[in-house]
Amino acid sequence: MNSGFPVNDAMDIKKKILEKPLQGIFVSLRDPSMAHLASAAGCDFIVVDQEHFAFSPSDLVNFSNACRASGVHLIVRIGEISRSCIQHALECGSSGVLAPMVETKSQAETLADFCLYSPRGKRGFHGLTGASNFGRIPEYPVMANQTVFIGAQIETAEG
Numbered sequence: 001m002n003s004g005f006p007v008n009d010a011m012d013i014k015k016k017i018l019e020k021p022l023q024g025i026f027v028s029l030r031d032p033s034m035a036h037l038a039s040a041a042g043c044d045f046i047v048v049d050q051e052h053f054a055f056s057p058s059d060l061v062n063f064s065n066a067c068r069a070s071g072v073h074l075i076v077r078i079g080e081i082s083r084s085c086i087q088h089a090l091e092c093g094s095s096g097v098l099a100p101m102v103e104t105k106s107q108a109e110t111l112a113d114f115c116l117y118s119p120r121g122k123r124g125f126h127g128l129t130g131a132s133n134f135g136r137i138p139e140y141p142v143m144a145n146q147t148v149f150i151g152a153q154i155e156t157a158e159g
Contacts, residue, residue: 012147013045013073013095014098026077028053032066039070045074050085051100057088064093074150077091081107087116096149103159108152115150117141 015094016022024045027034030053038046043045048063049079055063060076067074076089077098099111113121125141139141 004090013075013149016073022071024075027063030055030059032062033061034070035063035066036070039072041111043072045073045075045095047077047098048090048094050083051079055091059087060092060094063159068093073149075151079156080146081111083114083122086111087124090115090123090127090144090148091131092093093129095147095154096151097149098149098151098153100153101159102152103154111152112150115148116145120145 013022016046022044024043025038026047026049027038027051035046041132046063046067048060055076060074063091064074073095074093075096075098076092077100078085078089079100081099081102086097097111099107099114101122102108102111114123115121117123129146130156131140
């Protein structure tokens with residue numbers, strides 16, 4: 001039961017990646033209308049860059065709502081691999097996260113742990129967030145584990 005909530009093709013950007021090359025843009029402007037512009041330009045996703053620019057949790061919620069309305073997936077490039085950064089990025093309703101400067105297997109495992117719900121990971125659950133349509137998607141943890149995009153940027157020789 002999906003409760004009729006528009007979740008961008010069940011939020012499954014991973015399924016789309018397997019079907020065809022996707023197009024997207026990095027966003028540094030704090031204007032959620034960028035999602036509508038990206039959709040009009042034929043983009044499949046936008047990446048909100050929290051590593052280099054100041055986006056608040058409220059900004060992420062606004063971007064998430066705009067992305068849902070325009071049919072574009074939201075990926076959040078987090079500033080660091082931490083539970084709180086990842087939690088805020090995913091609970092707003094994004095399709096996933098992109099972590100910069102992943103250099104070790106341990107960092108990649110921690111990233112995955114924080115993105116996935118038990119029993120596959122250690123992501124904390126709150127049933128009344130935008131990601132779960134405020135509790136109206138009872139199967140949200142299972143669906144999220146299947147569809148969340150987890151990206152690791154390997155930017156150095158150590159990685």
